[in-house]
Amino acid sequence: MLSSLNCNTPTDRNRLLIALVALSVALSSVVPRLAAAEPGMAALPGGEFTMGSDAPYAQANEKPAHRVKVSPFLIDIYPVTNADYAKFVAATGYKTVAERPVDWEEIKKQVPPGTPKPPDEMLQPGSLVFQPTAGPVPLNNMANWWVWTPGANWQHPEGPGSTIKGRENHPVVQIAWEDAEAYAKWAGKRLPTEAEWEYAARGGLDGQRYAWGDEEIVDGKYHANRWTGDFPYHNTAADGFIGTSPVGSFPANGFGLYDMGGNVWNWCADIYHGAAFAERGENKTMVCCDPRGPASGEPERILPGDPSPADVPGTVRRVIKGGSFLCSPSYCESYRPAARRGSTPDTGTSHIGFRCVKSLPSNP
8 A cells, every 4th residue: 555655746745654654553552462472471451351250159259240450461371380390490499398398486377376396207398288088078177188298399299109200291289379489580470460360361251150151061071170070089080180181181261371260270479368359349330450469468357258268367378269170069169260269378289380471561
């Protein structure tokens, strides 16, 4: 079109100028997205969405649904894998929390007052490992299936006898919050806010139950790695897996992101506050812009009916999102985008991992 213009007349020169200005404006809206084309990351434009849920199946800490706006950002297409984390450790020599000596004086601050000191053999480096029970147990006591295991860490997710060999493309687990943050800084990224994570997980489907729609099983196929059968003692593996699965084993959501429901929980940057949505929802006409959790040092406020009550009131926890291979409809169904929990940041488990984000400039 530009080549057809004859610039020998004032009229044509003006037309050329107008065309060039229009082209410049068009390119200005594309440049941020072109700059976002980083390997392994997707560029999300940001915008408004409905965060949380008022549905009958929603937990107390997910209510009420409220409008939120997030700025543009990049997000990892997959959770960070064992292979990814191995590169970080090889480059930095980093030791995860689960690999460091245990400090009883520090642990005492996070357990009920008067808790006796465990035997020295229990104070060896380690982490929490899921162990299926022999049969039905009360589901209100997670100690029935979580076992402190000396020697469990990201390289030995189920304890000293386990390995990540052959699981290089599985999401890394046994990662404490500070381990995830250390990786993110090394990679030139950061952990997502809870709002960014939920926006990304929804994939453009505003207000729907799952990251892929309102029906959990579509055309007879599962869309997430979750517990199938009777939790926590009988997993049928109807979805194809009993433990973690290779990243990308299930269909991507509308933003091209994988494992935004099930497989492993994802750490978020925010400090957890059970009543955060209730406080935001008090003004139903207000849109919350790039919301974050409470400030560091602010005590957590306990919400009646919270699915993850703090064992020790006042303990600072971090948000985890997305659910895991241990979630089931009969127990928590936390592989929904709105679902949220708080987890102690200095403890890794065999079902928590993470993914990273980067900020993008807002479009004018």
